[in-house]
Amino acid sequence: MKPKDPIKLGVPQGAALKEAIGAARRAAAKGIKKRELLARVCAVLESPADFADDEVFGALSEALTAHPEAAAARTFQPRESPAPYRIWGAGLEAGAIEQMNHACALPVSTAGALMPDAHIGYGLPIGGVLATENCVIPYAVGMDIACRMKMTVLDLPVSHIRGEEGRLRNALERETEFGVGAGFSKRHEHAVMDADWSVSPVTKKHKDKAWFQLGSSGSGNHFVEFGTLTLEKPELGLAAGTYTALLSHSGSRGTGGEVAKYYSQRAMELHPELPKHLKHLAWLALDSACGQEYWQAMLLMGRYAAANHELIHRAIAKNLGALVLADVENHHNFAWKETHFGKEVIVHRKGATPATRETLGIIPGSMATPGFVVRGKGNAESMNSASHGAGRAMSRTATKNCCSWSQAKRFLAEHDVVLISAGLDEVPMGYKDIHEVMAAQTDLVDIIARFDPKLVKMAPEEPTRRRRGSTKQ
Known part of the structure; x- marks a missing residue:
């Protein structure tokens, strides 16, 4: 054997x-x-x-x-009473609430929270926050480990967004690649590739894939875009005013997905007692070898996701000869060791933004609706969390069936947005009203700036796998 x-x-x-x-x-x-x-x-x-x-x-x-x-x-024993959790926002889909109820029934759960952008996911709903004792749930972190937002404020005049649109578009097209399997034949250099990739057999096996994809962007709702950042008062070390900003959203690419799949499967194998509706909530004890492997792999994927954004922003700024005035960034789809309610717990934020008091974060809308730079208020009931975006109003399939490109183009024109590429499932009509989402979480974050997208690039409708070189980093 x-x-x-x-x-x-x-x-x-x-x-x-x-x-x-x-x-x-x-x-x-x-x-x-x-x-x-x-x-x-x-x-x-x-x-x-x-x-x-x-x-x-x-x-x-x-x-x-x-x-x-x-x-x-040996036997599944749910909590005698579900772990407490609070819901932010009204009219959330019943399936997301049901998933949160299931998560809070786990014997390892201690508390939860459901953000106003919540919708159904695997295991934990998107927009779900869950605290557990001495264990991590791979599906409660998510398939795209360490999905991340990054904004860079540049010294380019706002007039360049339209006056120099061709140059900006060329920078977006040249300095990153989008979609499943996308990467670069000429490897980018970054210190993250000098880290210990043997912390897990999965990261060790897929290091070359990670290096190939370093500096690339994902599919689905991942994007890189130019827009205007409006500050009503001095913030981020900047005077009040309107600035040109670059905003990106992506995660740990194919290697992060492989880590998620492998350890989710291991967790489910270790917990055959879980009923079918809970199998995607299987956990790994942090004092077990498998749990430690996943934890270290997750941390590495966090560093890797941050490196992807760093390379993209650095390359685009260099391409345009622009100086960086300010940076803001944050993870979601991650787990943190934190202290809440008097004890150390593992806080999973699946599609939720860390919002510890004074912590800066970014909450985007859609390809044609505003996003916001926020400062956390440190709300204890949400375990210092906020939404990670507008959240889907319709599933991807429903959006494709109900919406058309002609509708989307009218919406984009009304909001002065030029779209380079995207899938129909990402059109704005498939998302919730970001203003309603923000209004539902005024006790979680303060808005300090507004970002309006103007030139947007996402994965094309039918992504193709390409290998190409890149500019020197």
Whole structure:
């Protein structure tokens, strides 16, 4: 029996896996065939106590009984009463609320919050905030680990956005690539690639992919755009006024997706006791080898996502010969170790912006509606969180079925937005009213500036995989 065999069955890594391999050696010595061996391992996983005195599987039984995840896996025991959570905003879709209810029933959950941009996701809803004890839930972080916003204020006159539109458009087209599989044949250089990528077998395996995609942007709602930033009073080290700004939204690309898929699957294998409606909320104990692997991989993907934005903004500013006047950036789709309600917890913000008191963040609207630079108020009930955008009013499929490009083009023209490329599922009509979302969270953040998009690039309607060189960084 190879080590991967018991792992696939759900044997936790560490002491339990070691004892499973030992049991396999003892079973082989007794002439037990592999098929029967695997069946017996499954039986031990289902009821370790029944094998406590077994000469072949007794040590595995003891290791499983001692392992916190394995002990929890024998039967699912929800909390006696759901973890408390509060909802911001009105009229949120019932499915998102139901998902939040499920998340707060987990035995590891301690508190939650639902932001006003919330809508259905996998496991935890988008816009969901969940605190857990000593464990991390991969699907509560999300598939696009460390999805990130970054804004750079440039010293270019606002008149350049239309007067020099061709130059700005060329910079967007030249300095990043969009879509699934997009990347650069000529690698960008960044210190993140000197980090320890062996923290997880997944990051180690996909380091070359990550390097190929370094400096690129994702598909779906990811974008890079120019617009105007309006400050009503001095902020960000700038005088009141209107400025040219560059705004980007993207995450950890294909490697982050591979990390999410692998550890979500591992978590589900470790928790076969979870009913179907909770399987995407399976967790990894942080004192387990698998939990530590995921945590370190997640942190690395955070650094990698930040590097992507840094390279994009640096390259575009250099292309235009512009000076950087100010920067603001933040993650969502991440987990943090924080103290809330008197104890350390793991706070998952899936499509939610950190809003600790005085912390700056960016909450975008859509391709043709404003976004906002905000300052957190440190609201304890939201565990220092706010929305991460306007949030979808319709699913992608519904948007494609209900909306047309002719409608979208009229909307874009009315808002003085030039769209370079995007999918129909990203048109503004598919999103909630950003002004209503912001009005619903005045106790979470203060607005300090408004960003209005003017020249927008997203992944094309039918992304194509391309390899090309890049300008020197």
